[in-house]
Amino acid sequence: MQDMLLILNFDDRYASAAAIKLRGEGIYCRILPGDALPGEILALSPLGIVLAGGVVGKVPMSLDGRLLHAGIPILALGNTAASVAMLLNGKSLPPQERETVDTVRFEPSPLTEELSESERMLHTVYPLELTEEIAPIAYIGEEIIGFRHDALSIYGLGFQIESNDPDGFGILLRFAREVCGCTSWWNESAFISASRSDIAAAVGEGTAICAMTGGLDSGVSATLAHRALGDRLRCFFVDTGLLRENEAEDFLTYYREKENLHITRTNAQERFLEALQGKTSQEEKRAAIDGCLRQVLHEAVAGVDYTAIIRGITCSEVMRFGYGQTLLPSEGKTVIAPLRELFKEEVRYVGEKLGMPPEITAAQPFPGSGLALRIHGEATPERLNTLRKADDMFCEAIVAAGLHKKLWKYYAKLYRDDADQGGIISLRAVGRVDVQSGGAATIPARLPYDLLERYVQSVRERCPEIRKVVYDVTPGGGSLDAMWLD
Numbered sequence: 001m002q003d004m005l006l007i008l009n010f011d012d013r014y015a016s017a018a019a020i021k022l023r024g025e026g027i028y029c030r031i032l033p034g035d036a037l038p039g040e041i042l043a044l045s046p047l048g049i050v051l052a053g054g055v056v057g058k059v060p061m062s063l064d065g066r067l068l069h070a071g072i073p074i075l076a077l078g079n080t081a082a083s084v085a086m087l088l089n090g091k092s093l094p095p096q097e098r099e100t101v102d103t104v105r106f107e108p109s110p111l112t113e114e115l116s117e118s119e120r121m122l123h124t125v126y127p128l129e130l131t132e133e134i135a136p137i138a139y140i141g142e143e144i145i146g147f148r149h150d151a152l153s154i155y156g157l158g159f160q161i162e163s164n165d166p167d168g169f170g171i172l173l174r175f176a177r178e179v180c181g182c183t184s185w186w187n188e189s190a191f192i193s194a195s196r197s198d199i200a201a202a203v204g205e206g207t208a209i210c211a212m213t214g215g216l217d218s219g220v221s222a223t224l225a226h227r228a229l230g231d232r233l234r235c236f237f238v239d240t241g242l243l244r245e246n247e248a249e250d251f252l253t254y255y256r257e258k259e260n261l262h263i264t265r266t267n268a269q270e271r272f273l274e275a276l277q278g279k280t281s282q283e284e285k286r287a288a289i290d291g292c293l294r295q296v297l298h299e300a301v302a303g304v305d306y307t308a309i310i311r312g313i314t315c316s317e318v319m320r321f322g323y324g325q326t327l328l329p330s331e332g333k334t335v336i337a338p339l340r341e342l343f344k345e346e347v348r349y350v351g352e353k354l355g356m357p358p359e360i361t362a363a364q365p366f367p368g369s370g371l372a373l374r375i376h377g378e379a380t381p382e383r384l385n386t387l388r389k390a391d392d393m394f395c396e397a398i399v400a401a402g403l404h405k406k407l408w409k410y411y412a413k414l415y416r417d418d419a420d421q422g423g424i425i426s427l428r429a430v431g432r433v434d435v436q437s438g439g440a441a442t443i444p445a446r447l448p449y450d451l452l453e454r455y456v457q458s459v460r461e462r463c464p465e466i467r468k469v470v471y472d473v474t475p476g477g478g479s480l481d482a483m484w485l486d
Contacts, residue, residue, distance in 0.1 A: 002028065002183070002185050003028070003047050003181070003182050003183055003185070004028045004029060004030060004044070004046055004047065004182070005022060005027060005028070005029040005030075005046055005047060005048050005049070005050060005176055005180065005182060006029065006030055006031075006032055006041060006044060006046040006048070006049045006050070007019055007029055007030065007031045007032070007049075007050045007052050008031075008032055008033070008034045008036060008041075008049060008050070008051050008052065008063070009031050009032065009033055009034050009052055009319065010034040010051060010052055010053045010054065010060045010062075010078070010079070010080055011052055011053055011054035011055075011078065011160075012319050012320070013054075014052040014053070014054065014055075014077065014078060014160050014161070015031050015052035015319070016031075016315070016316070016319070016343060017161065017163075018050055018052050018077075018161065018172065019031055019315075019343070020343060020345070020346070021161065021169060021172065022172065022173075022176060023186055023346065025173060025176075025184055026183075026184030026185060026186050026187060027173075027176050027177075027182045027183075027184055027186060028182075028185065028186035029050075030044070030046075030341055031315060031319070031341070034051070034060060034062055034063065034080075035062040035063075035064070036064075037064060038064050038066045038067050038070060041067065041070075041072075042070060042072075046072060047072075047073070047180040047181055047182050048072060048073040048074070048075070048175065048176065048179065048180030048182070049067070049072055049073070049074045049075070050074075050075050050077065050172070050175070051063065051074065051075065051076040051077060051080035051083075051084070052077060052078070052080070052160075053076065053077055053078030053079040053080030053081070053083070053160070054078050054079055054160070055078050055079070055122075055123045055124060055159070055160050056079075056123050056124050057079065057124075058079075059079050059080075059082040059083050059086075059092055059095075059126065060079060060080060060083055061083060063080065063083050063084070063087065065087040068084065068087055068088065068152065068154060069152070072153075073153035073154070073155075073175070073179050073180050074153070074154045074155065075111070075155045075156075075157070075172070075175045075179075076154075076155065076156040076157070077156075077157055077159070077160050077161065078158065078159065078160045079124070079126055079158070080156070081126065081128070081145070081146065081147070081156030081157055081158045082126040082128060082156075082158065084154065084156050085128045085130065085134065085147060085156060088131065088133070088134055088149065088154070089131050090128055090129055090130045090131055090134055090147075091128065091129035092126055092127075092128060093126075093127040093128065093129065094127075095124050095125065095126050095127075096124065096125040096126075096127065096143075097123070097124050098122045098123060098124065098125055099122075099123055100121075100122060101119055101120065101121050101122075102119075102120060102122050102125075102140050102141075103117050103118070103119055103120075103140075104117060104118050104119075104120050104122075104138055104139070104140060104145070104146075104159065105117050105138070105139045105140075106118070106137060106138055106146070107135070107136060107137045107138070108137075109137045109148050109155070110148075110174065110178055110179055111137070111148070111155055111157075111171050111174050111175055111179070112137060112138075112171065113174065115167060115170070115171070118167040118168075120159050120162075120167075120168075121162065122140065122159060125140055125143060125145060125158065126145065126158045127140075127143040127144060127145065128143075128144045128145065128147065128156075128158070129144070130144060130147055133149060133150050133151060134147045134148070134149055134150070135147060135148055135149075135150060137155070137157075138157055138158070138159075145157070145158035145159070146158060153179060155175065155179075157171070188349050188350050188352075188353035189353060191342075191350060192224065192350065192353060192354065195224050195228075195338045196224060196227055196228040197228075198336075198338070199224065199225050199228040199229065199310070199336055199338060200228045200229065202308060202334050202336050203228075203229055203232070203307060203308045203334065203336070204307070206232070206306070206307030206308060207229075207232045207233070207234065207305065207306045207307060207308070208225055208229055208232065208233050208234075208306060208307070208308040208309065208310050208336070209233070209234050209235070209236065209301055209304060209306045209308075209309055209310070209328060210222045210225060210233060210234075210235045210236070210309070210310035210311075210312070211235075211236050211237075211238075211297055211312075211327045211328055212235050212236065212237045212251075212255070212263065212312075213237075213312070213368055214237070214243055214247055214248065214251045214366075215312070215365075215366060215368070216344075216347060216348065216351060216360065216361065216363060217312035217313070217314055217339060217344075217347060218312030219251075219255065219312070219351070219356075219360065220312070220338075220339060220347055220350055220351045220354065220356075221310050221311065221312040221337075221338050221339055222235050222255070222259075222261055222310060222312070223255075223259050223261070223351075223354055223356070224338050224350075224354070225310045225336070225338070226259060226260070226261055227354075231262065233261070233262065233310070234262050234264065234304065234306070235255075235261050235262060235263040235264070236263070236264050236266070236297060236300050236301060236328075237251070237252065237263050237264070237265050237266070238265075238266050238268050238293055238296050238297060238300070239265060239266065239267045239268060239269060240268060240269065240272045240289070240292075240293065240370055241268075241269030241270075241272055241273065241384070242272060242289070242369065242370025242371050242372050242379075242384070243366075243370050243371070244366070244370075244371065244388060244391060244392060244395075245388050245389065245391070245392035246392075248265075252265060254357075254360060264300060266296055266299075266300050268292070268296045271292055271296065272289065272292050273379075273380075273381060275288040275289070275291070275292040276288050276289070276372060276378070276379045277378070278378065279378060279379075280377050280378050282373055285369065285372050285373060285379060286369055286373065289368075289369050289370075289372060293327060293368075294327050297327050297328055298328070298329055301328060301329065306333065307333060307334060308333055308334040308335070308336055309326055309328050309330055309333050309334070309335045309336065310336050310337075310338070311326055311335060311336065311337040311340075312337075312339060313337045313339065313340055314339050314340070314342055314343060314344060314347060315339075315340060315341050315342055315343050316343055316344060318340055323337070344365070348361045348362065362405070364404075364407070364408070364409050364410065364411075365408075365409060371384055371387050371388060371391070372384075374387060374391075374411065374412070374413045374414065375387055375413070375414045376413070376414065376415040376416065377415075377416055382465075383414055383423065386414060386423060386463055386465055386466065387412060387413075387414040387425075389459075389462060389463055390412045390414070390425045390459050390463055390466065391411055391412040393455065393458060393459050393462065394410065394411065394412050394427055394455060394459075395410065395411070397451055397454065397455050398410045398429065398451075401448065401451055403429075403445070403447070406431065406445075407429055407430065407431055407445055408430055408431050408432040408442070409428070409429070409430055409432075409442075410427075410428065410429040410430075410445075411427075411428055412425050412426070412427055412428070413425070413426045413427075413428065413472075414426075417467050417468060423465060423466055423467065424466070424467065424468045424469070424470065425459065425466050425468070425469045425470070426469075426470050426471075426472050427452070427455075427469065427470070427471045427472065428444075428471075428472045429444065429445040429447055429471075430442035430443060430444055430445060430476060431443045431445060432476075441475065441476040442475070442476025443475070443476065444472070444473040444474065444475065447471065452469075452471060455469070456469045
């Protein structure tokens with residue numbers, strides 16, 4: 001890899017946003033935990049470091065102070081500005097909760113250039129007291145919220161770069177380009193070339209295997225590996241019986257015929273149904289599916305000679321759950337995760353650059369647990385069949401109306417009615433937006449009434465066991481969303 005920035009993660013949302021914005025401008029960056037040790041950071045030889053803090057909550061205290069004297073430019077954003085100020089012998093005064101739009105005034109500096117002020121939504125202000133070696137560069141009224149060190153290339157700003165924020169994004173880019181000297185070399189082609197080289201070097205003369213789920217992440221990972229290894233890659237797909245209508249067949253047709261992947265298909269539908277029998281809670285079903293999938297894959301690769309495993313894990317998963325265990329036996333094997341630094345939209349762009357069609361790259365996210373968690377109660381063969389048909393009809397209606405490109409997810413769920421006869425279909429169609437205080441929320445779509453009316457008529461004709469259809473317009477962020485949007 002060529003020149004790069006490091007982003008130390010003290011807040012998932014802002015670390016992710018900074019990485020995506022920078023890479024969108026061709027500046028390569030990687031994300032490490034906020035408590036990463038100086039030795040680990042220095043070994044990567046970054047040209048600069050961005051501390052991605054939050055906009056609410058306590059000031060993080062896990063930053064290793066030795067990093068400030070390593071000779072690497074640092075930009076501390078959000079509440080990490082207060083952390084750095086304290087490590088430089090300044091003081092962080094009691095935080096002030098605002099939740100208001102305020103005018104931030106700037107003093108001239110390499111970061112602000114001719115920017116004199118900016119209107120910003122401030123949730124919490126962390127006022128600072130600085131030493132003589134630290135000069136203020138940003139104010140709210142008379143309160144200091146930004147600084148630069150006179151001798152060290154260290155900067156702090158007590159706010160974050162938000163969506164649609166040209167002033168903030170300009171500051172971030174000036175830090176990367178003018179202060180750190182980063183060049184705009186990174187793009188999807190560069191990533192693909194580097195990934196193929198890395199995979200080839202890691203596998204050497206050996207062979208690799210990959211578990212494919214039917215989703216984009218494992219598909220792009222396998223395609224990258226295949227272009228690096230050719231026939232020395234073997235892929236394994238478990239047909240759980242929990243996928244959407246025709247999904248398994250469409251998946252195999254594309255990757256076998258278009259990408260020429262060697263894929264072994266294991267039909268384990270009966271085993272998954274048996275594992276799910278009697279399971280009614282989401283946690284029970286999730287655990288049953290995970291355990292069954294792991295067991296089936298272990299059996300499928302038994303006797304296969306391989307030296308490496310290709311994993312389809314993305315940066316979002318690593319940040320939320322860590323690397324965890326692989327589904328495949330990994331003891332003594334090299335584990336390669338080509339997409340570990342990318343987010344979902346970046347994976348889509350890589351897929352497009354690889355020549356994958358929109359029906360593959362633009363497919364809506366789908367949980368690995370399949371339809372089972374979108375059924376309230378036990379996932380029986382009959383109920384899975386009903387939901388599969390109802391979901392397929394809803395997806396067809398959304399696509400026919402041209403709404404699929406505007407929505408993040410659209411799907412059906414299945415509930416029992418009070419009389420325990422037939423079922424209730426609950427439809428969900430949502431967009432996804434960032435929340436100013438951090439995280440994301442789902443916004444219910446205002447679907448045309450005639451679309452819903454036609455759907456109800458069609459689905460009840462095709463699935464007479466469905467007694468009622470409802471459209472869920474609950475705003476996102478609650479436990480039900482966490483359950484169904486998994």
